[in-house]
Amino acid sequence: MADAVSSRHLSKTYAYRGGSTVALEDVSFDIPAGETFGLIGRNGAGKTTFLRIAATQLLPTAGTVTVLGYDVAHEERQIRSRIAVVPQESRPLYFANTEELIVWYLRLRGMDRRESRRRANGVLEELGLEDVRRRLVSRLSGGQRRRVMAAMVLASDADLLFLDEPTTGLDPFARREVWGAIQRANRERRTVLLTTHYLDEAEALSSHLALLEGGHLVVSGTREALRARIQLPYRVTVDGTTGAEELSRYGTVSGFGDLRLVFAREREARELAQLALARGARLSLAPVSLEDVFLQLVGRPLDEGPEAESAEGAA
Amino acid sequence: MRTQPLYLLNTVASPLAFLFFVVVASRGALLSYGILGGMILTVLTTGTGIQSDLVHYKQDMKFQDVVVSSPVEAPIYVAGIALSEFVYAVPGLVVFLLLSAVRFPGVPPTGFVYSLGGAATLFGALLLVWAFASALGFTIATYFQDIRETFVFSPLISLIMTTLPPVYYPISSIPASIRWAAYLSPTTYAADLVHRAVCGVHSACYEAPSLAAAGVDWAVLLGLTAVLFFLAATKARWREP
Ligand SMILES: Nc1ncnc2c1ncn2[C@@H]1O[C@H](COP(=O)(O)OP(=O)(O)OP(=O)(O)O)[C@@H](O)[C@H]1O
Numbered sequence: 001m002a003d004a005v006s007s008r009h010l011s012k013t014y015a016y017r018g019g020s021t022v023a024l025e026d027v028s029f030d031i032p033a034g035e036t037f038g039l040i041g042r043n044g045a046g047k048t049t050f051l052r053i054a055a056t057q058l059l060p061t062a063g064t065v066t067v068l069g070y071d072v073a074h075e076e077r078q079i080r081s082r083i084a085v086v087p088q089e090s091r092p093l094y095f096a097n098t099e100e101l102i103v104w105y106l107r108l109r110g111m112d113r114r115e116s117r118r119r120a121n122g123v124l125e126e127l128g129l130e131d132v133r134r135r136l137v138s139r140l141s142g143g144q145r146r147r148v149m150a151a152m153v154l155a156s157d158a159d160l161l162f163l164d165e166p167t168t169g170l171d172p173f174a175r176r177e178v179w180g181a182i183q184r185a186n187r188e189r190r191t192v193l194l195t196t197h198y199l200d201e202a203e204a205l206s207s208h209l210a211l212l213e214g215g216h217l218v219v220s221g222t223r224e225a226l227r228a229r230i231q232l233p234y235r236v237t238v239d240g241t242t243g244a245e246e247l248s249r250y251g252t253v254s255g256f257g258d259l260r261l262v263f264a265r266e267r268e269a270r271e272l273a274q275l276a277l278a279r280g281a282r283l284s285l286a287p288v289s290l291e292d293v294f295l296q297l298v299g300r301p302l303d304e305g306p307e308a309e310s311a312e313g314a315a
Numbered sequence: 316m317r318t319q320p321l322y323l324l325n326t327v328a329s330p331l332a333f334l335f336f337v338v339v340a341s342r343g344a345l346l347s348y349g350i351l352g353g354m355i356l357t358v359l360t361t362g363t364g365i366q367s368d369l370v371h372y373k374q375d376m377k378f379q380d381v382v383v384s385s386p387v388e389a390p391i392y393v394a395g396i397a398l399s400e401f402v403y404a405v406p407g408l409v410v411f412l413l414l415s416a417v418r419f420p421g422v423p424p425t426g427f428v429y430s431l432g433g434a435a436t437l438f439g440a441l442l443l444v445w446a447f448a449s450a451l452g453f454t455i456a457t458y459f460q461d462i463r464e465t466f467v468f469s470p471l472i473s474l475i476m477t478t479l480p481p482v483y484y485p486i487s488s489i490p491a492s493i494r495w496a497a498y499l500s501p502t503t504y505a506a507d508l509v510h511r512a513v514c515g516v517h518s519a520c521y522e523a524p525s526l527a528a529a530g531v532d533w534a535v536l537l538g539l540t541a542v543l544f545f546l547a548a549t550k551a552r553w554r555e556p
Pocket residue numbers: 014015016021022023041042043044045046047048049050088
């Protein structure tokens with residue numbers, strides 16, 4: 001079976017008293033088995049909605065989603081025995097200690113005691129949680145709790161893992177540890193569906209990605225194919241003192257806030273950098289990243305905060 | 316809440332307070348009724364009370380989503396939570412059992428009752444009340460978005476099912492013209508069973524109601540439990556629409 005998840009014309013409308021919200025509209029794409037798939041998009045784009053439908057927590061309004069060969073609407077039982085999920089903003093139950101909780105989750109999934117202990121030990125070490133293995137979950141920090149959630153799921157034997165912003169709130173070291181565990185899951189040929197607001201994370205982990213915007217699929221494909229959408233290899237970021245018209249002589253200009261992004265070939269990029277430096281403007285020069293692709297496709301920054309800053313800090 | 320033992324007091328306090336009120340108001344005449352009614356109220360509120368934790372686990376912790384997307388099925392999850400919360404009923408049941416041992420001195424080991432059959436009836440009825448209340452608590456909980464909604468509902472269910480119906484007092488105290496209304500509450504049947512079984516020989520403590528017979532009581536309780544389990548299986552929003 002080539003695809004772990006297949007979505008066809010998927011739509012979801014939330015109906016509630018006094019209105020309704022269209023969260024997904026006619027979304028079709030595939031997640032190949034054994035790969036890490038990054039689902040990205042702005043707040044409210046529909047990432048969680050998609051993930052919850054595929055993880056059989058939410059019913060679609062129209063269209064079909066097939067997970068591991070089964071239809072999410074009618075064959076949820078077959079799916080559930082083979083998936084595991086870290087929901088967005090989920091927290092671990094607090095009345096057990098870290099190790100007990102992981103073992104308990106694995107036992108609940110039907111794993112035997114020895115195997116559960118062995119896997120719990122492995123994942124505690126992998127995610128840097130050995131020091132708190134005997135500590136009550138209620139006494140853990142926010143980031144440690146988030147890691148416990150990831151640990152539970154990564155230690156499971158599920159074939160398909162759904163991780164909804166698993167690294168939000170983690171320090172840079174803890175984040176790398178979770179990355180390592182995801183990459184290991186991937187080496188074991190497990191499929192991972194990951195949503196994240198950290199585009200460097202999506203780029204580092206995912207071989208395939210999809211971008212949602214306002215409930216629509218903007219683009220999906222392999223990481224390389226997406227990077228290749230910007231054919232100009234460099235990005236120069238300059239402050240707004242230089243006019244867009246002048247900039248357009250060097251390459252393709254897009255902008256947000258006070259900043260202008262110019263995508264250019266190497267020579268033009270260098271010329272523009274020299275010009276800007278000579279004028280005393282602030283600038284940065286970097287190879288294009290996935291983030292640039294998405295900034296271009298969506299036309300606005302994905303999100304305020306860390307990602308937007310890293311666009312400049314990259315140089 | 317396992318880290319907060321004071322919470323346990325809560326489940327003893329309100330049935331006891333109600334017992335106190337009924338006994339004082341009746342100048343002691345309704346003590347027997349109150350003691351047995353207290354047990355019913357205790358298991359009922361423990362059962363429906365799982366909705367607060369269910370909503371908390373679902374909305375605040377997103378734990379229900381973790382379970383839904385796993386091989387664990389809903390009945391296992393609910394049974395696990397209901398059992399783990401049964402500890403809240405224990406102090407209340409112990410207090411009322413002690414009270415009833417004093418009130419209805421009898422033969423050990425059953426103590427407060429005159430027969431093993433009586434004890435079996437008591438525990439059977441309490442078990443059914445707890446089971447249907449838990450199923451009800453679960454079904455309702457899956458519709459709530461916010462734990463605060465349950466703070467309104469739990470007392471409301473208690474009021475409808477224990478304070479108003481003849482659980483703490485005999486059905487004959489209700490004016491004949493509206494007595495039919497009492498039969499709308501399942502707890503009326505549970506109370507009837509329990510009173511009949513436990514105070515069968517204590518004439519002061521049991522008045523045969525006009526409608527119910529023990530067979531009818533069991534049929535209604537079992538039927539209702541089956542219906543609520545069925546509703547939980549078909550109507551609870553384990554997966555969201
Ligand atoms: N339970 C709900 N009831 C009504 N509307 C909802 C519900 N959940 C989500 N929505 C709406 O559906 C849209 C998509 O939400 P969703 O949670 O899928 O976004 P997201 O991409 O995960 O965003 P974020 O990055 O903020 O997590 C939003 O407009 C949101 O307001």
